[in-house]
Amino acid sequence: MGEALDKLISYCLAAYTFIVIGFFIYFPIAILYVYSVNDTPYFIPEWRGFTLEWFAKIVQRQDLLASIWNSLIIAVFVTCISMAIAIPPSFYLVRRRGRIRDIYFLYTIIPFIVPWIIIGVADYILFWYLGIEKSLMTAALAHVVYSIPLVIIILTPRIYSLDPALEEASMDLGADELTTFKNITLPLIAPSIASAAIITFAWSFDNFIVSYFTLGNELTWPVWVFSVIGKVPRIMPVINAMSVIVITVSSIAIYILAKKGLTELI
Amino acid sequence: MSNSLEPEGVFRRFKYIIKYLAGNLPSLAYLLLLFYLPIAILFAISLTRPRKYIVTWEFTLENYVKVFLEPTYYRVLWNTFVIVSVATILLIVVAYPIAYYLARIAPAIGDKLLLYMIIPVEVNYLIRIYAWRVILGENGLLNMLLISLGIVEKPLTIFFYSWFAVVIVIIHEYLPYVVVPFYLNLRGIPREIYEAAMDLGATRLQIIRTIVLPMSKPGLLSVIFIVFIPTLGEFAIPSLVGGQTGLMIGNLIDRYLSQFNLAIGATLSFFLLLFSIIISAIMIRIFGYEALYTR
Known part of the structure; x- marks a missing residue:
């Protein structure tokens, strides 16, 4: 009796899980795929035949291509800068104890536990106050603010789980700190660094709110989509087509990286 | 002998300090310049008398009083709080069984499904x-479906430009991020604990109530x-699918900033900041x- 009930519960949970993932998570994305090849500029529940016209139109939209390019540039810049700035404090925060460390931890983490809009608005006001003209650069600078704590949050638990005996052994055998770091520590945390870099890149590429407040005339992909939705006629299918490309490429990339064990996304 | 060691000790100490400064100063300085300093300016501006296009630098507390007294503000603040609370509770309710299933019943495929x-x-x-606009819109797929099934005659407008739409889209955006921490939690409970509980004759329900939920x-x-x-x-979701009933504080902040009414925009932002920090502190x-680390 108990066994049968257990089985029944398991089946119900399985069905529930697959329905939620299959229908709820994937349904809106499936719709984008369908309409990116449906031969109509409108969202009508009707199949008008297969077309690749919308994909061809992507190339005609210079603003769209520029926005993708801008997003990529910002994401690369943000990833490099925030990794360089945030890796050393991650070690410090793990290996120190005491009051200064706790305060420092809070100091670096607070930008992460406030809504992104705060970073956007604060930097918007800063750039206005200093009279700096907003551009891709100002947006990238603002992205680094939430990326620093992001990298720290991803890295610290993994640095914490490193066995300090390995580094001590290396030092005992006469290696100096730099050699030890290069040959022992770095290879051990390389996967974590890779995942921190990938998540930082993805979040920056995807970020809307911070970009929205700190960009100038050149837009990133999410901000561009926001700026044309409902305003530019017949742009929807082109957005669909581009979205399909972005989703496909990013999904394949994430899948491969996860498969190869290069990144721990979870 | 001991004298000759001393300068070296000082030198090492010096090197040590330099190393830590070099490692930590950039992040300290960066966050100071692009986060804490801007927040200070934001706070200062929130205390000035609101004037369009300029900041007056006449200090007053009236903006903060207004936030609580003028219905246009406090209604939206309350609305934000309700929407976010409802979405969070629903997310937990929807995500928990999935996390439980993946972690405890089907651990072999758990990681994979989570990745997908x-x-x-x-x-x-x-x-x-x-994409949700396409589903929930007045001529959207959901309405089409309801009409073709004969459940309603005319398209319903409640799905779109509403509070409801905002909650649905928030749930869709954040669901995986809610499943993950629960999943990691549940996976972290050692098998032995279950076995011990079962050996002692606990039913599955008892185990869930006394072990799984507390953990x-x-x-x-x-x-x-x-x-x-x-x-x-949140600001993109309410602006794209929220309409009047789905208005959130982010929309207000955006509205005042784009009208270049910096004082009110800054007041609302600072209020949001305070609220977030108080909740986090609690x-x-x-x-x-440790909770910050479970992502």
Whole structure:
């Protein structure tokens, strides 16, 4: 009796899980795929035949291509800068104890536990106050603010789980700190660094709110989509087509990286 | 002998300090210049008398009083709080069984399914909001379906440009991020504990009530940090699908900034900041820092 009930519960949970993932998570994305090849500029529940016209139109939209390019540039810049700035404090925060460390931890983490809009608005006001003209650069600078704590949050638990005996052994055998770091520590945390870099890149590429407040005339992909939705006629299918490309490429990339064990996304 | 060692000791100490400064100064300085200093300016501006296009630098507290007294503000603040709370609670209710299933019943496929759940969300925040417009809109697929099934005669307008739409889209955006911490929590419970409980004759329900749920508390906390606080500042979702009933504080901040009414925009932002920090502080007090790490 108990066994049968257990089985029944398991089946119900399985069905529930697959329905939620299959229908709820994937349904809106499936719709984008369908309409990116449906031969109509409108969202009508009707199949008008297969077309690749919308994909061809992507190339005609210079603003769209520029926005993708801008997003990529910002994401690369943000990833490099925030990794360089945030890796050393991650070690410090793990290996120190005491009051200064706790305060420092809070100091670096607070930008992460406030809504992104705060970073956007604060930097918007800063750039206005200093009279700096907003551009891709100002947006990238603002992205680094939430990326620093992001990298720290991803890295610290993994640095914490490193066995300090390995580094001590290396030092005992006469290696100096730099050699030890290069040959022992770095290879051990390389996967974590890779995942921190990938998540930082993805979040920056995807970020809307911070970009929205700190960009100038050149837009990133999410901000561009926001700026044309409902305003530019017949742009929807082109957005669909581009979205399909972005989703496909990013999904394949994430899948491969996860498969190869290069990144721990979870 | 001992004298000759001393300068070297000082030198090493000096090197040590230099090393830590070189490692930590950039992050300290960066966050100071691009986060804490701007917040200070924001706070100063929030205390000035609102004037369009300029900041007057006449200090007053009236903006903060207004936030609580003028219905246009406090209604939206309340609305934000309700939307985010409802979405967070629903997210927990929807996500928990999935996490439980993946972690305890089907652990062999758990990691994989979770990956498939996360893949579509990593890079497509705005696109997915936009996809929901297609489903929930007045001529959207949901209405078409209801009409063709004969459930309603005319398209319903409640799905779109509403509070309801905002909650649905928030749930869709954040669901994987809520499943993950619960999943990690549940996986972390050692098998032996279950076996011991079962050996002692506990039923599955008893095990869930006395072991599984209490041990999911840290997951609950990360949900506050991953969903509740970030969505308080949500702005794209309400502007794209929210309409009048789905208005949130982010829309107000955007409205005042684009009208270049900096004082009010700054007041609302600072209020949101304070609120987030107070909630975080309470949570960290109760549960400790570890909760921040479960992502």
